[in-house]
Amino acid sequence: MDIKRFGLFLILSWAIMFFLLPEPDGPGDTSNTSGSQSQVAGDALNAAKAVDNGTAVDGGASMVAGPAQAEAWSATFELGEIGKKGGYKATFSSLGGVLTELRLSDYFTTNKDELDKTDSKYWVPLVKPVRTATGERGSFGLQPGPSARDLVPYDLEQVHWDREVLHSAGEGSSVVGIRFFHRTPDGLLIEKTIRSVPGEHSLHLELALSGNPGAQRTVGFNLIPALGIPKSSSDQYYQEPRARACGLSGGEWELDSKQVDASGDPASGSFGVGSELVYVGVDNKYFAMLMHAAPGDQQPTNQAALKESSWALIKDLDWADANPEEAAKGAYHHAYAKVGLNLALPAEGQRSTWSYQIYAGPKERSEFEAALPAHAQLLRKDLGFFDGIGTFLLWILNMFHGLVGNWGVSIILLTLTVRFALFPFNRRSQTAMAKHATKMKRVQPRINEIKEKYKKDPRKLREEQTKIMQSEGAFPPLGGCLPPLVQIPIFFGLFSALRVAFDLRQGSFLWVHDLSMPDRLAHINFDTHLPVIGVIEWFNILPILMVVLWVLQQKVMPKPTDPQAAQMQKMMMWMPVVFGVFLYHYAAGLSLYMVTSSLFGIFEYTVVRKIWPLDETEAPKKTKGKLAKRWGTMMEEAQRMQEQKAKSQKAGGSGAKQSQKKGGTKGSGRKGRK
Numbered sequence: 001m002d003i004k005r006f007g008l009f010l011i012l013s014w015a016i017m018f019f020l021l022p023e024p025d026g027p028g029d030t031s032n033t034s035g036s037q038s039q040v041a042g043d044a045l046n047a048a049k050a051v052d053n054g055t056a057v058d059g060g061a062s063m064v065a066g067p068a069q070a071e072a073w074s075a076t077f078e079l080g081e082i083g084k085k086g087g088y089k090a091t092f093s094s095l096g097g098v099l100t101e102l103r104l105s106d107y108f109t110t111n112k113d114e115l116d117k118t119d120s121k122y123w124v125p126l127v128k129p130v131r132t133a134t135g136e137r138g139s140f141g142l143q144p145g146p147s148a149r150d151l152v153p154y155d156l157e158q159v160h161w162d163r164e165v166l167h168s169a170g171e172g173s174s175v176v177g178i179r180f181f182h183r184t185p186d187g188l189l190i191e192k193t194i195r196s197v198p199g200e201h202s203l204h205l206e207l208a209l210s211g212n213p214g215a216q217r218t219v220g221f222n223l224i225p226a227l228g229i230p231k232s233s234s235d236q237y238y239q240e241p242r243a244r245a246c247g248l249s250g251g252e253w254e255l256d257s258k259q260v261d262a263s264g265d266p267a268s269g270s271f272g273v274g275s276e277l278v279y280v281g282v283d284n285k286y287f288a289m290l291m292h293a294a295p296g297d298q299q300p301t302n303q304a305a306l307k308e309s310s311w312a313l314i315k316d317l318d319w320a321d322a323n324p325e326e327a328a329k330g331a332y333h334h335a336y337a338k339v340g341l342n343l344a345l346p347a348e349g350q351r352s353t354w355s356y357q358i359y360a361g362p363k364e365r366s367e368f369e370a371a372l373p374a375h376a377q378l379l380r381k382d383l384g385f386f387d388g389i390g391t392f393l394l395w396i397l398n399m400f401h402g403l404v405g406n407w408g409v410s411i412i413l414l415t416l417t418v419r420f421a422l423f424p425f426n427r428r429s430q431t432a433m434a435k436h437a438t439k440m441k442r443v444q445p446r447i448n449e450i451k452e453k454y455k456k457d458p459r460k461l462r463e464e465q466t467k468i469m470q471s472e473g474a475f476p477p478l479g480g481c482l483p484p485l486v487q488i489p490i491f492f493g494l495f496s497a498l499r500v501a502f503d504l505r506q507g508s509f510l511w512v513h514d515l516s517m518p519d520r521l522a523h524i525n526f527d528t529h530l531p532v533i534g535v536i537e538w539f540n541i542l543p544i545l546m547v548v549l550w551v552l553q554q555k556v557m558p559k560p561t562d563p564q565a566a567q568m569q570k571m572m573m574w575m576p577v578v579f580g581v582f583l584y585h586y587a588a589g590l591s592l593y594m595v596t597s598s599l600f601g602i603f604e605y606t607v608v609r610k611i612w613p614l615d616e617t618e619a620p621k622k623t624k625g626k627l628a629k630r631w632g633t634m635m636e637e638a639q640r641m642q643e644q645k646a647k648s649q650k651a652g653g654s655g656a657k658q659s660q661k662k663g664g665t666k667g668s669g670r671k672g673r674k
Contacts, residue, residue, distance in 0.1 A: 067185050069160040070094055076101075077165070077175040079196035086200045088360075089120050091129075097161030097180030097192055098138030100129040100228070104201070104287070107362060111506040111513055126287055126360055127228040130334055131317045134158065139227050139289070140192060140205065145220030145340065151188050151213070166195065177204075186213040188345075201361025202371065204294065209343055210351040218344050220307075225358060226282040226289035227314070227336040233285050233517060238499055240284040243311040243337040246374050249274025253377040258311040264332035268312040271337075277306040278374045280339045281358070286502050288363050291339065292372055294355035305354050307340040364502045365394075382500040389493030394501055401503070408509020411589050415596040418490060425486065426604075438617065443468060459642075498589040507589070515589035518543075536584075542591035543584045549598035550576030556605045 073094040080086040087105035092098070103123040108115060115122055129136050137157060144152035161180040167173040177195030184190070191208035207223075229241040239259040246255045256271040271280075281290035293302035313332040320327035346352040359371045363382075368375045383390040393414065400410035446468055454461040498504060498516060507515040520538040554576075583591065 067154070067159070070162040072160055073163065074100070075165075077178075078105075079175060079177070080105075080198060083117065084199070085361075086196060086198055086202070088196060089123060090196075092163070092178050092180075092194075093136065093138060094160040094163060094180075095135060096137065096141045096157035096159070097163070097182065098141050098157070098227075099127065099194060100136060100138035102126045102139075102289075102360060104361065107287075108506075111508060124232075124287065125230060126289060127226060128230050130228040130314060132314060133317070137227055137314075139224060140194060141224040141227065142190070142192065142207075143222040143224075145222055148219035148221060151186060151219065152184055152190075156182065156190075161192075166193075183211070184213075187211045188213055197357075200371075201359065201367065203358040203360050205291070205356045205358055206353055207341070207343070207356075208351055208353045209346060212345045212348060212350075214345075216345050216347055218342050221341045221343060222338050223291075223341055224336055224338055225280060225291035225356075228334060229282045229284055229287070229289060231284055232287055238285050241282050241335050242284070243282050243335040244290065244378060245271035245273050245280045245309040245311075245337060245339075246278045246377055247271075247273030248276040248278055253278065253374050255377045255381050257381065258313075258335055260313060260333055260335050262330035262332055264313050264315070264330055267332065269310065271309045271311060273309065276303070277309055277339065279359075279372060280306075280309045280337045282336055283363065283378065285500060286363055286505050287361065288368070288375075288378070289358060289360045290372075290375070290378075291356050291358045292374075294357045296355070298353075298355060302354050302356060305341050305343060307342050309337060309339045311335060311337050362502055382496075383493075384496045386489055386493040386496055389489050390497035393490070393494055394497050394503065397497075397501075398503060406509060407504055407507030407515050407589070408512065408592060411509075411515070411592050412596050415593050416600065418487075419597060419600045422486060423604075435617065494593060495590060498587040498593075504587070504589055509588075509592070512542075512588045512592075515592070516587050518585055519588035519591065540584060540588075540591075542588050542595060543580050543586070546583070546591050546594045546598065547576045547580035549595055549602065550579070553598050553601045553605070556602055 071094070074091065076089065076091040079088040079090050082089075082105045085106055089101075089103040089105060090099060091101035093100045103120055103125050105120070105123050107124040108117065108122045109124055110122065127139055129138060134155075135158065141157045143156055159182060161182045163181070164179040165175060166177040166179060168176050177193065179191060179193040181189060181191045188209065189211040191206075191210075193204075193206040193208070195204045195206075196202075197204055231240050233240075242257045242259045244255065244257050246253055248254070254274045256273050258269065258271075279290045279292040281288065283290065293299055293306060312335070314334045314336060315331045316333040317331070319333055320331035323331075341354070343354065344352060357371075359368070359375070361367065361371075363375075363379065365379060368379065380387040380391075396414055396417065397407070397410050400413045401407055404410060404413070447465060450461060450464045450468070454464060501516065504516040505514065509515060511521055512519045518538060518540045519542045521541045522539040524536065524539045
C-alpha cells in the first residue's frame with residue numbers, strides 16, 4: 001500500500017468512527033455498565049509498574065495493568081449557565097474517569113475589543129489535558145494505596161471507566177455532571193460523581209464504595225484534585241503553577257507550596273502542614289482549583305477521610321516536542337497535589353459515600369475567601385512579607401476604582417495619596433537637610449584647612465574632623481533618612497500587590513490592556529538575549545519613561561556641598577538605569593506608580609519650592625540631650641581605645657626592633673669570640 005492510499009485509509013477510518021458509530025451521550029446513558037468489567041483479561045494482561053514520566057506512582061509498587069475495560073470515550077459538555085458564574089465547558093475522558101479540560105465561560109484570555117465572548121477558545125482554561133509517557137491524564141484521577149492493592153491490583157488511571165451522563169430534571173434538560181464507575185474483578189464498585197454547582201465557581205465531587213467482597217476495613221486511595229493547570233500569564237517574577245496544601249496546626253492555618261521547576265529535581269515530595277488537612281490542590285497566578293471537605297451533616301466523615309498530602313512535578317511532552325532544545329534542560333512544567341484518603345469499606349449490601357467541594361475559579365479576594373476562609377492564607381502567601389501593606393494598598397485601590405471606574409486612574413490617585421500623606425515628612429526632612437547644608441557651607445573652610453594640614457596623618461585628620469563636627473553639631477540630621485525608610489515598605493508592598501492582585505488583571509489604561517503585565521506598546525520581537533532582560537518581544541515605554549523621570553528628578557534636586565555626598569549623588573544617577581533593566585518586564589501598574597511619583601517629585605522641587613521656599617537659615621546649636629551626650633561619650637571612648645591600640649602597636653614594634661638589634665649584637669659578639 002503506497003502512502004497516498006494509506007492516508008486515505010486513515011481518513012476513511014476516522015470518518016467511520018465519528019459519523020457512523022452511535023453516540024453514547026444520551027440521557028441516562030449507561031452503555032457497557034455491566035459485563036464489560038466482569039472478568040480479567042487473563043494472559044492478555046502483563047504485569048506492569050504504574051509510572052508517571054518514568055517515575056513510579058505511589059512509591060513504585062507493582063500493579064497489574066488492569067481488567068477488561070469499558071470502551072474508550074471522551075466528550076465535552078457545557079455545565080451551568082454559560083457566561084455567568086459557574087458556567088463551564090468541561091471535557092471528560094473514560095481513561096481514568098477524569099476531567100481533562102475545564103474552561104471558565106465568564107473569564108477570558110484577552111480583553112481586546114474584537115473579543116467574541118461566545119467563542120470558547122477565548123475562555124480561560126482552568127485545566128488542560130496533559131500528555132505523559134503513560135497517556136493523557138487529568139483531574140480527579142484515583143489510585144489505590146498499599147492497603148487497597150489486594151482489591152485493586154492495577155493502575156486505575158490506565159483503565160477505561162464506565163460512565164453515566166447526568167442531566168437536570170424537566171424540559172430542556174441540560175448536562176449537570178457525570179458519574180464514572182468501575183467494578184473490580186472481585187466485585188468492588190468504585191464511583192466518582194462530578195457535578196457543577198449552580199451560580200458558583202465550584203464543582204461537587206462524591207466518592208462511593210459498594211459491593212465489598214471481603215471484611216469491613218479501611219483502605220487507602222490517592223486522589224489528584226487538579227492536574228493540568230497552565231500558566232495564566234508570562235510574568236517571570238511569579239513562578240506558576242503551584243501545588244498547595246493547607247492544614248490546621250495549633251489553631252492556625254499552615255500553608256505549604258511547591259512551584260514548578262523545569263529540571264524536575266526533585267520531582268516529588270510531601271507537604272509539611274498541620275495534622276488536620278484543610279484544602280489541597282493547584283493554582284496559578286489568578287485562578288485556583290482547590291479541594292476541601294464538603295459542608296453538611298457528613299462533614300466530619302468527609303474531613304476524617306483526608307490524610308497525608310504530597311506533590312509531584314510532571315513533564316509536558318507536548319511542550320517538549322515543540323521545544324526540543326529547551327526540553328533538554330527539563331520539561332517539568334506542571335505541578336499537581338495528591339491527597340491520601342482513608343475510606344471505610346461498607347458492609348455487604350451497603351454503600352458508603354464521601355463528599356468534597358472543589359473551588360474552581362478566580363482568586364478574587366471576596367469570592368475566594370467566601371468559598372473557604374482558609375483561602376486567605378494563600379492570598380497572604382502570594383503577597384509575601386509585606387502582605388499587610390499590600391492588602392491595605394489594594395483596599396485603597398478598590399476604593400478609588402469604585403469612584404472612578406478605571407484601574408490606571410486609581411493607581412494615579414493612590415500615588416498622589418501616598419505622596420500627599422508623606423509630604424509633611426518630606427518637607428520637614430528637606431528643611432532639616434537645607435539647614436544642615438547652610439551650616440556645612442560655614443564649616444567647610446575649617447574642614448578643608450584641617451585636611452590640608454594633616455593630609456599626611458589620617459588618624460589626626462579624623463580626630464580633628466570629629467572635634468569640629470561635634471563642636472558645631474554638623475552631623476547630618478537623622479530625620480533626612482525617615483521619608484525614604486517610610487517609602488521602602490510602601491514600594492515593596494505595592495510591588496507584590498500589583499504582581500498578584502486579581503483585580504488588576506486585564507485592567508486597562510490608555511494603550512495598556514493589562515496593568516498587571518508590561519505595557520506592551522508595540523510588538524518588535526527583538527531577539528537580544530540580554531542579561532536579566534532576555535528576549536525583548538515587546539517594546540515597553542513606561543519603564544523607559546520611568547527611568548528618564550528618575551534621572552530628571554535627581555537633576556533638579558539641590559547639589560550637596562560635601563564632596564563625598566556629591567560623589568555619592570553621581571553614583572546614584574546610575575540606579576534608575578539599573579532599576580529600569582530589572583523592571584522592564586514588570587507590571588505596567590508599578591511603572592505607572594513610579595512615573596506619577598517622579599512627576600510629583602519634579603513638580604515639588606521646581607514649582608512648590610518657588611512658591612513656598614525652604615527655610616535655609618542655620619538653626620542654633622541645640623543643647624545636648626541625654627541621647628546625644630551618651631552618643632558623644634561612646635564616640636570619645638571609641639577614640640581613646642583606638643589611640644591606645646595605636647600606641648600599643650607602636651610600642652610593640654619598637655620593642656621588637658630593639659630585640660632584633662640586641663640579638664644582632666650578641667650574635668656579632670659570638671662570631672668575634674669564635
